[in-house]
Amino acid sequence: MTTDPLLKVTNLTKTYTGSPSMVARLLGRKPVHVRAVSDVSFSVGRGEILGLIGESGCGKSTLGRAILRLHEPSSGRVEFGDADVTALSPPEMKAMRRRMQIIFQDPYASLNPRRTVGDIVGLPLQLHGLENGREDMREKVAMMLDKVGLKAGQIDRYPHQFSGGQRQRIGIARALISNPEFIVCDEPVSALDVSIQAQIIQLLLELKREFQLTYLFISHDISVIGYLSDRVAVMYLGEIVEMGPVESVLATPRHPYTQSLMSAVPEVDGTGKGQRVRLKGDLPSPLDPPSGCKFHTRCPLAIDICRQRKPVTETVGKGHSAACHRLAERLSLLEGAAQ
Amino acid sequence: MSVIETNATVAAESLFRRNMAAFMENRLAFGSAIVVVLFVFMAIFAPWIAPNDPYNTNLFFRLQPPVWMDGGEWAYPLGADALGRCILSRIIYGARVSIFIGxxxxxxxxxxxxxxGLAAGYLRGWVxxxxxxxxDILLGFPYLIFAIGLMAMMGPGLGNIILALAYKExxxxxxxxxxxxxxxxxxxxxxxxxxLGASSKHIMLREILPNILSPVIVVATIRxxxxxxxEASLSFLGLGVQPPTASWGAMVADGRAFILESWWVSTFPGVAILLLVLAINVASQGLRDAFDPRFTE
Incomplete structure (x- = not known):
């Protein structure tokens, strides 16, 4: 499926600079740099769902927003179709926004409380001149509402009159009404009840089929990612540590971080076969990332070289790659722990 | 479709109505709001309410006391000033100046x-x-001295007062x-x-502004x-509206010379200022409590 990449990200880096206060600057303190996303490269094929997984604060949402230039990337390239998104002028970028959209995590914060559903969902049509007057806009919005499972009669209501799941449907309608090709789904179900999660995931899959969409699906929930992705990328402290087809990565994870994530998924079959690989400590501060392999502070397999040199990304299977010094020599961490 | 539209209108108004209900429950604030409305009516319908022409001087009635004192009469309910002008009528006309300028x-x-504020907060950077x-610089100047300076530069007049005060306000x-x-x-x-590709202008005016309007309205009424x-202070100092236009501040100043023997000349316009300002303050605090949930405990 990677033969026809729709989105190609090359060496994307996003650095935030916290400028110190005037007093601190006078005392000679230097501005702090945080590398939220560091040298990330990947591509997403047309019609594919790439799952992006990682714990809170690893930079996965920043990556999604940097691709859409909601947060301007510090360096690197984002190519979409045959356009270089990172080099587009403001009017070109505005036109491009019609083709790439985002669905947000929090359905309460992502809808303007003072605007009606009709205004919210109709906004993309207005902005890109896709409507012929108000009546035409309302008709198109009503059709879109119907597609996402809301009633056309709810068009004049305000966001606070809907439940979380319904609000997320409004957010989806807004993202899809301009007929985009690519959607960044930024944890679209994380804030919802489990029963509602399933409905929204089904809706996203149906819409993908109907509108031939491509998703970058960001989540911290392995079961969700495993259910709907074609390929998975695992992120740790702003870097992709492992990437490959979903069956391959989830069944035979090669990076110790992915293995620890997999072992943290609770199982209900009661066989107790899953051995827990517990990580020591918290995610290190991205203000002061560890040297060498960024995972070494928490890795059960870390040796000297991990502290000194950054591992290169190696191919470990068909379309499956991982970045770890100990890929070649070690047994699976899970098997090792079982002995 | 009509059923749907009615539903929507009801829902849109419900928040406003709930806030209004909370405001009306606060009796002191509601009473003050009525006082403010009365002052506004007084200003609008001044020619029909005022018992006398506020500019008509009549030296026979010079410094006439109010009606309940010896020598007072109903023709001049609150007495007359040094030029024999009806104080009540001048207060009623003076409300026009105060409320219009405010x-x-x-x-x-x-x-x-x-x-x-929108430009500074949304665009950030050098803006x-x-x-x-x-x-910060404007806040560093004492308000009244700043206004006095501007009035001295621009000269008196209604438009200039509004400019001088708005410059810093x-x-x-x-x-x-x-x-x-x-x-x-x-x-x-x-x-x-x-x-979605919205412009900064759209985001500032259509997305942000409607959501921050309640605190702005509350602050506007307090201010x-x-x-x-x-305005009363400027008029008191002779830098405001020019005579013979009736202005409460100028009326207080006029009465200074006779404050001991004819106290009513200064006192009644002073009371008018006090009443209106107090009523606006109490009403606006009630508004704040009702409309800005952050201030309610």
């Missing part, structure tokens, strides 16, 4: 403050630096709007609008009381 200054200042420094709504904008711009619905006092 409203005009707040209107100009709030409009400018909203635009500047924010320039506007915020300007605000806009920093108050500006700071409120900037602070609210800084918070609101980080919300996901603003990011969503950016992701209106201050502006009325400032």
């Amino acid at each position: 409203a005009a200054v707040i209107l100009v200042a709030t409009t400018v403050g909203i635009l500047a 924010d630096v320039v506007i915020s420094r300007l605000v 806009w920093v108050i709504p500006c700071r409120v709007v900037r602070g609210e904008t800084l918070v609101t711009r980080e919300l996901e619905y603003v990011e969503a609008a950016r992701a 209106m009381a201050h502006v009325i006092i400032l």
